[in-house]
Amino acid sequence: MxxxxxxxxxxxxxxxxxxxxxxxxxxxxxQTMTSSGDTYQLYAKFDNIGGLKERSAVKVGGVTIGRVTDIHLDKEDYTPVVTLSISTDYEGFPETSSVSILTSGLLGEQYVGFQPGFSFDGIEELKDGDYLQDTKSALVLEDLIGQFLFNRGGSDSKNDE
Amino acid sequence: MNFFQQVGANTLARLTSIGRAALMLFGAIFAMPSLKNIPLTIRQVYVVGVQSLLIIVVSGLFIGMVMALQGYTILVGYGAEGSLGPMVALSLLRELGPVVTALLFAGRAGSALTAEIGLMKATEQLSSLEMMAVDPLRRVVAPRFWAGLFSMPALAMIFSAVGILGGHLVGVDWLGVDSGSYWSLMQSTVELQKDVINGVLKSLVFALVVTWIAIFKGYDSVPTSEGISKATTETVVFSSLAVLGLDFVLTALMFGIE
The missing domain is CATH 1.20.5 (Single alpha-helices involved in coiled-coils or other helix-helix interfaces)
Structure with missing residues (x-):
């Protein structure tokens, strides 16, 4: 007992x-699907990646479709190359698609915003290993403030560009 | 000259004690495969694990509740009270779960193990087992060792889970944090590999160290009432210090290097 x-x-x-x-x-x-399922790689060159990190999300209209798996500097032209691992559930984006580095909220973390482009005849689909041509860099707050101050200074002397 | 002799004798005593502890651990680990020991081990899981459940659940609940309360008063100043979930979950999974469980376990179960084995030694039960050709390492030490090694990670998991639910109780039900943001931010922050598995690994290491110290201190105690009392005290002090020190090393290895 x-x-x-x-x-x-x-x-x-x-x-x-x-x-x-x-x-x-x-x-x-x-456990999310993108961390375990099959993925394919796309590459994107940016001028400035700001605070983007590995494991940052890749989103289309707010839906996470993949993650940043690698960030390194191109040895020839010294620009950052970001590797995006996209879930194979989301294949066949047109090659006119663009990516930009966005921030969620004012102080939130940075993620890659993926904009699917229009597809019509003669536009091919993005495949594993392709480079995205249309990229927009991260907004760096210090640069913005710098530009703003520079423009202010320029307009005073009636010499702005 | 006397001084050097003293230092030498102390060092040798330490070294032989470490050697005896290692031999005992070796004996206990390789005593597992006999099927006869499984009922004994279950009996010890009951003593070591199930009877520690109450103190673990109560402290887990209150630590989670207090953390939600403290975190809320600070986070609400930045309008970031939604981050309460990740804060509670990460601190419990990474640190408080394994460490507090190990400290409580050393006090609740480790001291009992030492006292029990020490008294067995003092009343010559261990010697009588040997006289009957029963290996006390196999019969007494191994079931307790394996029971401790299994119970502590289990208790740490229960501790973390109860703590997160306690944080939910205070944060969401009483202070009015949104339930959706409590869970969803937690889910997007906590990673299975990095946080949950590393927490289990930590508590596995603590389980090994605390159970080892507890059993060895009892097995190696001076068989008098004074000796047992000293061994029990040393178990609690040494295991607590070992857990806190090892925690720093493990944290540096697991989370310090990106």
């Missing part, structure tokens, strides 16, 4: 543990 009770309580303990692990894995960590 006593042994029976011990085994019962240990069983309850084990079930509680499994429940806790499931809660942590599914409800708290929430």
């Amino acid at each position: 006593n042994k029976h009770k011990t085994e019962l309580m240990v069983g309850v303990f084990v079930v509680l543990t499994v429940a806790a692990v499931l809660l942590l894995a599914l409800k708290v960590a929430n």
